[in-house]
Amino acid sequence: MKKLRLCLVAVASMLAAPSHAADAKAGRALAAQKCQVCHGIDGIAKMPVAPHLAGESDIYLQTQLKSFRSGKRENEMMTVVAKDLSDQDIANLAAWYASIEISVKVPE
Template structure:
């Protein structure tokens, strides 16, 4: 039983790792053109009610987009946009926004 558990875990990790490596930030940047009005192509929100996405965790972004897509999480605009995104497109978008580096300068 222990061997079977290890084999199943290994298979899961291989599938997960291939999905993780399949995400392409460059493709995500292209897809982000539909996000730029609110979240900005650079991940810095352009309107006060939208969150900044630059540097956000890929896992978090994927989880939230999939929740919008499924209806588990609802938002007037995001539910409409996410419903047509494939898992691959979601991974690309999340990889793009995660890849953006930013820094904050605090006043002295």
């Protein structure tokens, strides 16, 4: 119960935090400069060690980028790429990759 309460407080804090109006178009331009080599401009990873980002949750993408930027999460490449991103850059990148629609075909 205590963990649930803490989780609810964390979510409420995120919702109460000032939001940055995300610009997916600006995110696409930034992705072309910083992300496309590994993750692709279309969000489909071009390297086997990089995850696909297309259609991923905006909140998840922002959380991960902020974790790389702060050093809470470490990866040799992502730590370097994320360290100079502003909150607005992160919001824009997340908006871009979250806006990409993906489809899934389940095998029969």
